[in-house]
Amino acid sequence: MYWLLLVFLAVVFFYPPIGLIAIICMVAPVSVAFYKGRFWCGNFCPRGSFYDHVLAKISPKKSIPPIFKSSGLRVFMVLFIITVFSIQIYATWGDLYAMGTVFVRLILITTLVGIILGIFYNQRTWCAFCPMGTLASWISSSKKNMTLMVSDACVKCKRCEKVCPMQLKPYTAKGKAEGFDHSDCLKCGRCVANCPKNALKFK
Numbered sequence: 001m002y003w004l005l006l007v008f009l010a011v012v013f014f015y016p017p018i019g020l021i022a023i024i025c026m027v028a029p030v031s032v033a034f035y036k037g038r039f040w041c042g043n044f045c046p047r048g049s050f051y052d053h054v055l056a057k058i059s060p061k062k063s064i065p066p067i068f069k070s071s072g073l074r075v076f077m078v079l080f081i082i083t084v085f086s087i088q089i090y091a092t093w094g095d096l097y098a099m100g101t102v103f104v105r106l107i108l109i110t111t112l113v114g115i116i117l118g119i120f121y122n123q124r125t126w127c128a129f130c131p132m133g134t135l136a137s138w139i140s141s142s143k144k145n146m147t148l149m150v151s152d153a154c155v156k157c158k159r160c161e162k163v164c165p166m167q168l169k170p171y172t173a174k175g176k177a178e179g180f181d182h183s184d185c186l187k188c189g190r191c192v193a194n195c196p197k198n199a200l201k202f203k
Contacts, residue, residue: 017096017097020096030139039146042187051115063167064166081131114126123165159191165190
């Protein structure tokens with residue numbers, strides 16, 4: 001999906017109004033979260049795909065610093081982005097070129113921030129406090145949706161943690177009836193595909 005991000009950035013350079021379609025990537029993560037948690041982030045987000053398939057090749061894959069996972073930063077980012085975005089849209093309302101530029105600027109700046117963080121830490125560092133991802137995470141934590149089940153066949157080799165783009169620890173839910181339902185799980189399925197004992201599956 002990452003090619004969509006590249007095409008988007010190339011096209012809006014010549015025709016900014018196209019930037020308005022970025023609203024999809026703002027609404028979809030939150031809407032999907034009611035049914036499948038952060039499924040959009042792990043499977044359909046063009047930027048997330050770019051981080052996983054392109055940025056990951058040069059990322060040192062270090063541990064994501066706790067500050068980027070903190071509730072305080074996440075709340076701040078949600079309020080900050082929504083406030084700035086709303087003010088700019090209000091100021092440009094009715095002018096498609098100007099409104100499109102607001103979306104383009106938002107996508108470009110946040111993507112660059114994500115790239116910089118990915119070069120220094122982990123390719124998905126931005127996703128730890130992405131405003132839309134955070135909203136999806138909050139919704140996911142209050143809903144019972146796709147849950148990762150970890151059977152007793154798990155030997156806690158921790159391979160699931162190594163391949164998890166969010167550096168989560170599914171093996172800690174071994175044998176638990178409620179499974180691993182961390183609200184930041186992207187439902188990408190990498191842990192399932194890489195488990196040597198086939199002990200993981202989504203319910």
